[in-house]
Amino acid sequence: MFAGKTAIITGGSRGIGAACAVKLAGQGADIAILAAHMSEKARETAELIEKMGRKVQIYVCDVSDFTQVSETVETIIKDFSHIDILVNNAGITKDKLIIQMTEEDIDSVIDTNLKGCMYVTKACIRSFMRQKSGRIVNIASVVGLMGNAGQANYAASKAGVVGFTKSIAKEYASKGITCNAVAPGFICTDMTGALNEGQIEAIKGNIPCGRFGQAEEVAELVSFLAGDNSTYITGEVIKIDGGMYI
Numbered sequence: 001m002f003a004g005k006t007a008i009i010t011g012g013s014r015g016i017g018a019a020c021a022v023k024l025a026g027q028g029a030d031i032a033i034l035a036a037h038m039s040e041k042a043r044e045t046a047e048l049i050e051k052m053g054r055k056v057q058i059y060v061c062d063v064s065d066f067t068q069v070s071e072t073v074e075t076i077i078k079d080f081s082h083i084d085i086l087v088n089n090a091g092i093t094k095d096k097l098i099i100q101m102t103e104e105d106i107d108s109v110i111d112t113n114l115k116g117c118m119y120v121t122k123a124c125i126r127s128f129m130r131q132k133s134g135r136i137v138n139i140a141s142v143v144g145l146m147g148n149a150g151q152a153n154y155a156a157s158k159a160g161v162v163g164f165t166k167s168i169a170k171e172y173a174s175k176g177i178t179c180n181a182v183a184p185g186f187i188c189t190d191m192t193g194a195l196n197e198g199q200i201e202a203i204k205g206n207i208p209c210g211r212f213g214q215a216e217e218v219a220e221l222v223s224f225l226a227g228d229n230s231t232y233i234t235g236e237v238i239k240i241d242g243g244m245y246i
């Protein structure tokens with residue numbers, strides 16, 4: 001499906017991003033991983049992709065830094081000669097009630113989750129336009145659709161990603177570029193790893209499927225939206241949450 005294609009996956013070192021990187025590589029894509037650190041997990045993900053016979057490179061790049069993003073995407077285009085797929089997945093949480101949130105809690109979450117998504121998309125869009133094709137998949141969250149007490153900064157960042165997705169879809173549909181978002185519910189990764197047993201049970205009680213999702217399940221959806229079977233889908237936000245927000 002993705003033979004000869006290159007995918008940039010932000011936050012591709014671990015969690016949902018790593019699952020997307022491995023899924024796309026398994027279908028033939030070469031992979032550029034953007035991560036905040038050169039970590040053991042990033043190396044493990046890259047090794048797995050290498051063993052599949054795909055080209056892979058890790059780029060340490062803070063997606064909230066406009067200049068770093070522009071330079072890194074330029075380097076990726078030189079290294080891989082072209083990019084075809086962008087998965088904007090890098091994200092963080094700083095959960096607190098708004099009354100307790102610091103300026104840094106607000107800024108860092110908006111800068112990484114929303115501005116990061118905008119910066120990387122902006123850096124890739126000219127290349128997609130030249131090719132008259134491109135697939136952008138943004139990782140939003142059901143929290144951006146339904147809100148969540150204790151996550152006002154995060155919910156606002158993800159609601160912003162939804163508005164951004166729809167706007168980019170409208171701006172570039174005529175250029176052969178699609179832009180969609182997936183909105184996961186609770187997925188087993190480091191991000192949800194800090195929840196205690198009581199919190200996990202309470203959350204599961206609100207999920208009709210009765211369990212958290214797996215990163216690989218999100219990767220399946222991302223792969224569909226990045227592939228050739230979704231050419232007439234753009235500007236969509238697809239929930240993947242076990243029915244939590246019906």
Ligand code: NAP
Pocket residue numbers: 010011012013014015016017034035036037038039061062063064089090091092112113139140141142183184185186187188189190191192
């Ligand atoms: P995770 O396991 O915590 O991984 C986060 C990833 O983002 C890591 O690769 C990390 O890089 C990267 N990252 C963080 N800040 C960055 C920055 N400034 N620049 C570049 N990379 C950065 O998270 P996850 O659970 O897989 O979540 C992935 C995405 O799905 C996020 O956007 C998250 O909001 C969204 N999401 C997750 C869930 C869930 O339940 N897990 C639900 C809905 C939506 P390092 O490894 O170098 O730190």
